[in-house]
Amino acid sequence: MSLWEYANPKKFMQVSARVLPVVIGLAGVSLTVGLIWGFFLTPDDFRQGSTVKIIFIHVPTAMMAINAWVMMLVASLIWLVRRHHVSALAARAAAPVGLTFTAIALVTGAFWGQPMWGTWWAWDPRLTAFLILALFYLGYMALWQAVDDPDTAADLTAVLCMVGSVFAVLSRYAVKFWNQGLHQDSTILKVGEADPIAPAYYVPLVVCIIGFVLLFVALVLLRTRTEIRARRLSALLARERLA
Amino acid sequence: MTALLIRDLRLAFRAGGGFGLGLAFFLLVAVLVPLGVGPEGATLARIAPGILWVGALLACLLSLDRIFALDFEDGSLDLLATSPIPLEGVVAIKALAHWLVTGLPLTLAAPVLGVLLNLPGPGYLWLVASLAVGTPALSVIGAFGAALTVGIKRGGLLLSLLVLPLYVPTLIFGAEVVKRGATGAGVSVPLLLLAGITAGAVALLPFAAAAAIRVNLR
Numbered sequence: 485m486s487l488w489e490y491a492n493p494k495k496f497m498q499v500s501a502r503v504l505p506v507v508i509g510l511a512g513v514s515l516t517v518g519l520i521w522g523f524f525l526t527p528d529d530f531r532q533g534s535t536v537k538i539i540f541i542h543v544p545t546a547m548m549a550i551n552a553w554v555m556m557l558v559a560s561l562i563w564l565v566r567r568h569h570v571s572a573l574a575a576r577a578a579a580p581v582g583l584t585f586t587a588i589a590l591v592t593g594a595f596w597g598q599p600m601w602g603t604w605w606a607w608d609p610r611l612t613a614f615l616i617l618a619l620f621y622l623g624y625m626a627l628w629q630a631v632d633d634p635d636t637a638a639d640l641t642a643v644l645c646m647v648g649s650v651f652a653v654l655s656r657y658a659v660k661f662w663n664q665g666l667h668q669d670s671t672i673l674k675v676g677e678a679d680p681i682a683p684a685y686y687v688p689l690v691v692c693i694i695g696f697v698l699l700f701v702a703l704v705l706l707r708t709r710t711e712i713r714a715r716r717l718s719a720l721l722a723r724e725r726l727a
Numbered sequence: 728m729t730a731l732l733i734r735d736l737r738l739a740f741r742a743g744g745g746f747g748l749g750l751a752f753f754l755l756v757a758v759l760v761p762l763g764v765g766p767e768g769a770t771l772a773r774i775a776p777g778i779l780w781v782g783a784l785l786a787c788l789l790s791l792d793r794i795f796a797l798d799f800e801d802g803s804l805d806l807l808a809t810s811p812i813p814l815e816g817v818v819a820i821k822a823l824a825h826w827l828v829t830g831l832p833l834t835l836a837a838p839v840l841g842v843l844l845n846l847p848g849p850g851y852l853w854l855v856a857s858l859a860v861g862t863p864a865l866s867v868i869g870a871f872g873a874a875l876t877v878g879i880k881r882g883g884l885l886l887s888l889l890v891l892p893l894y895v896p897t898l899i900f901g902a903e904v905v906k907r908g909a910t911g912a913g914v915s916v917p918l919l920l921l922a923g924i925t926a927g928a929v930a931l932l933p934f935a936a937a938a939a940i941r942v943n944l945r
Contacts, residue, residue: 616892616895619888619891619892620892622888623885623888623889623892626885626888626889627875627876627885627889630876630879630882630885631878631879636878636942636943636945639938639939639942640875640939640942640943643875643935643938643939643942644875644889646935647871647893647932647935648892648893651892651893651895651896652892654895654896654924655892655895655896655899658895658896658899658900658920659895659899661899661900661903661917661920662899662903
């Protein structure tokens, strides 16, 4: 019994068919609880008013936008080393989800920034780095689209993902150098220090983060299953054409 | 390897199109920007470092797809891949050839265009220095992008989409060197970081590019 057993597409389909409804259910419950709690049952901030509640979508999606890329990097490495097709397809499946989260984080950030900073957009290091991350996602997805042979596409995108990760991190620190920030630092990991995020916001935020993590897992599982089915379908069609 | 370098340079000079086109494009950018933003010297002086770097970067981008595409089409890339030279070396030589026909002329031409854009006096030295240090990175990163897209028909647009995000750190540090140089501030930190990116890219990306070519030739 090893982890790699689940790299077998058949085994993966069996297990994911059982796991997926559970993950969807848990994601639905935690998102419903977290978002309703966050939006309706928390007090307005005395300076930010009700705009503070954007945090319940903004922070989890921003976290997942980065984590999705990390997941793609791990999946790409597994593909390059162990040649498990499910891994490559999972990386492919995660990219549009990651891009969507990036876009949501940028848009909700703009909605919050307009009343708070007085601008929809500023060339702040964090904002800029996220825009660059979105470009990386676009390039990655475009390369998948452009290459016909699935194995070649998987190899090339895996290499791009690795090189892109290095340059994404480089860009993150380069933009820090280039402009001083307007965006506040992350407070999530600073709880326990002086002046952290208030517990009234923190608890529903954690629920929302859990919800978005589960949502990401559910979407990636679902999309990977779709990719596997698409691959099987094209194999069937090819076989039919030969016969 | 020297023979390969000479062959690539000869092809670039004689086959026409690639060489000089980048330079002409760079010149056009430097001419069009003042037409767009107006002739006020102070405005131009402020944006000159950025415009010159963006122009150089785009000019470099123009000829990237030629690095491997022609050799891929006529089969010489297969021969190079099976030759005794490691493919990583082939990539490095081809990136060097690309730099010699685009990056180097751009570096040498940049001061002239700096005059057009009213670049402040102390900036010229740092403009040349930053381009000399930074353009090799542009060529190597571009060679990696070209290696990824070599098997794709009409991959030019895709190549830009893949390569431009990778150019971000180089552009930031390169333009920062010139900006600081033009205002007389200390330039050593961005210049060293730029040199670090170039050194890292030159050392590591040929391996990634060679891996991509091997996949594409499979």
